[in-house]
Amino acid sequence: MNKNFYITTPIYYPSAKPHMGHAYSSIIADFFARAKKIQGFKVFFLTGTDEHGLKIQRAAEKKGMNPKDFCDQISITFKDLSKTLNLTNNDFIRTTEKRHLKSVQNLWNILEQRNEIYLSKYSGWYSVSDEAFYSNDEIEDIDGIKKSKSSGSLVEWVEEESYFFKLSKWQKPLLDFYKKNPNFILPKSRKNEVVSFVKAGLKDLSVSRKSFSWGIKVPSNNEHVIYVWLDALTNYLSALNYPDINNHLYKNFWPASLHLIGKDILRFHAIYWPAFLLAADIPLPNRIYGHGWILSGEEKMSKSRGNILDPIKIIEKYGLDPLRYYLIKEVSFGNDGNISQEKLENCINSDLANNYGNLCQRIIAFNEKNLNLMIPNEINFKDIDLKILNDFSLNYQNLIKYLDNQDLNSYINYIVEKLFASNKYFNDEEPWKCKDDKIRLNTIIYVALELIRKITILLYPIIPETSLKVLKIFEIDENKIHLETIKDNNFLKLGQKIKKLSILFKKIDTND
Numbered sequence: 001m002n003k004n005f006y007i008t009t010p011i012y013y014p015s016a017k018p019h020m021g022h023a024y025s026s027i028i029a030d031f032f033a034r035a036k037k038i039q040g041f042k043v044f045f046l047t048g049t050d051e052h053g054l055k056i057q058r059a060a061e062k063k064g065m066n067p068k069d070f071c072d073q074i075s076i077t078f079k080d081l082s083k084t085l086n087l088t089n090n091d092f093i094r095t096t097e098k099r100h101l102k103s104v105q106n107l108w109n110i111l112e113q114r115n116e117i118y119l120s121k122y123s124g125w126y127s128v129s130d131e132a133f134y135s136n137d138e139i140e141d142i143d144g145i146k147k148s149k150s151s152g153s154l155v156e157w158v159e160e161e162s163y164f165f166k167l168s169k170w171q172k173p174l175l176d177f178y179k180k181n182p183n184f185i186l187p188k189s190r191k192n193e194v195v196s197f198v199k200a201g202l203k204d205l206s207v208s209r210k211s212f213s214w215g216i217k218v219p220s221n222n223e224h225v226i227y228v229w230l231d232a233l234t235n236y237l238s239a240l241n242y243p244d245i246n247n248h249l250y251k252n253f254w255p256a257s258l259h260l261i262g263k264d265i266l267r268f269h270a271i272y273w274p275a276f277l278l279a280a281d282i283p284l285p286n287r288i289y290g291h292g293w294i295l296s297g298e299e300k301m302s303k304s305r306g307n308i309l310d311p312i313k314i315i316e317k318y319g320l321d322p323l324r325y326y327l328i329k330e331v332s333f334g335n336d337g338n339i340s341q342e343k344l345e346n347c348i349n350s351d352l353a354n355n356y357g358n359l360c361q362r363i364i365a366f367n368e369k370n371l372n373l374m375i376p377n378e379i380n381f382k383d384i385d386l387k388i389l390n391d392f393s394l395n396y397q398n399l400i401k402y403l404d405n406q407d408l409n410s411y412i413n414y415i416v417e418k419l420f421a422s423n424k425y426f427n428d429e430e431p432w433k434c435k436d437d438k439i440r441l442n443t444i445i446y447v448a449l450e451l452i453r454k455i456t457i458l459l460y461p462i463i464p465e466t467s468l469k470v471l472k473i474f475e476i477d478e479n480k481i482h483l484e485t486i487k488d489n490n491f492l493k494l495g496q497k498i499k500k501l502s503i504l505f506k507k508i509d510t511n512d
């Protein structure tokens, strides 16, 4: 079994500072990176910024800056955000880097050599905001203004000489590939969307622009810059040192295991990207997962709509782990979801403070009072104890399946269920009434500590900082977290000391 895992986020346009939608893509990718790590995989996690094209050129012009200086300034805010979000990314790629230029020009040359690209003329609609070409039936006229039907962004008429990629020729191979690899695009609904689009017929794709210069030059014709999406998608290869396919990164990590993207950029990843790769005879990634949007009210959160929520401000006020938890639990993965301060506060109070925080705090406090912060040294499991403990080993394969299928909703639901069950176990077993039955008292405490340990390991990819704090009381550091150990009911060493635990989540007064 291949124990390497390569996961990517989309590379973000540094046209403006990051917002909650960008933070969402990154946090979810970090969740999967961490989940794979604790399953023993070697993980390569990539994120970065997409810095070429007309969108960036115009944004820089608006500020009276040259595009490179402009990108330098904003790209750093994305890099900083990845630190603030505690991402475990191994690399942060910028498409203005030399290593990327080399990769893109190389891929272009291969496509040209293989006769997949030809010179012609483009006339049609273009959206600078989406950096996308649209056909006549994909746009609409609203009060004399032409817009893309799918994204609502303005389109402008373009007529210029352009290189074309023979996309039409890949229609059948793509459909065959989707059929053979039914989980290539997830969730299923998005796959169906892509398949019907491809079935309707693919036109050759314009892959160069001549009327502006901010991009990577076509190697054989300096008057053209390469279409920003062909440029951007190649980042997934350039970070692995492509075209040097014998280096250890490319060898170990290509093809990518998971390109995590937002649903708005599905066409580029699920149609254009595999077609470019097929045409260049490069293996295709294993999976494209298109997640939903973070909405503000009913609308997609985006800079152009002016309805953005700054993740840094939310983290300053509430902390990182509560935000990560909220986005993973309250936004049903695959669908659109909402975030507001009120909802976040309710989630912190009910799930983190009352449920998880309370479980940890009360059990450690009870242990301190009765056993002076020691793991009991004599225990005897009853059926009721084994029932709740064994549930983790019984469901282990299911949990792995949830992770493999990106079924985040089932994964988190399992944890929430176990939290309720564990609090209920402690209430029902009433260890405070066992003063005369030392072994029963010890056993209940031991089971409760094991439950905390198991649940905290499951929570690690979601709330890593808090999880590490809790695991530390058992002397489990980050490199000793192994998901498999949740199957073990006797992991904690009898008689060993544990550490005190400070408050994990403060309850928020929602009347403030």
Ligand code: MSP
Residues within 6 Å of the ligand: 009, 010, 011, 012, 013, 020, 021, 022, 024, 025, 050, 232, 233, 234, 235, 260, 261, 262, 263, 264, 265, 292, 293, 294, 295, 300, 301, 302
């Ligand atoms: N630069 C391209 C991606 C190139 S990948 C080879 C791009 N950049 S973007 O900055 O506009 O968006 C990056 C990612 O952020 C996309 O996956 C997009 O879906 C996501 N989000 C931007 N706003 C979002 C929300 N409001 N909600 C969730 N994610 C959204 O597209």
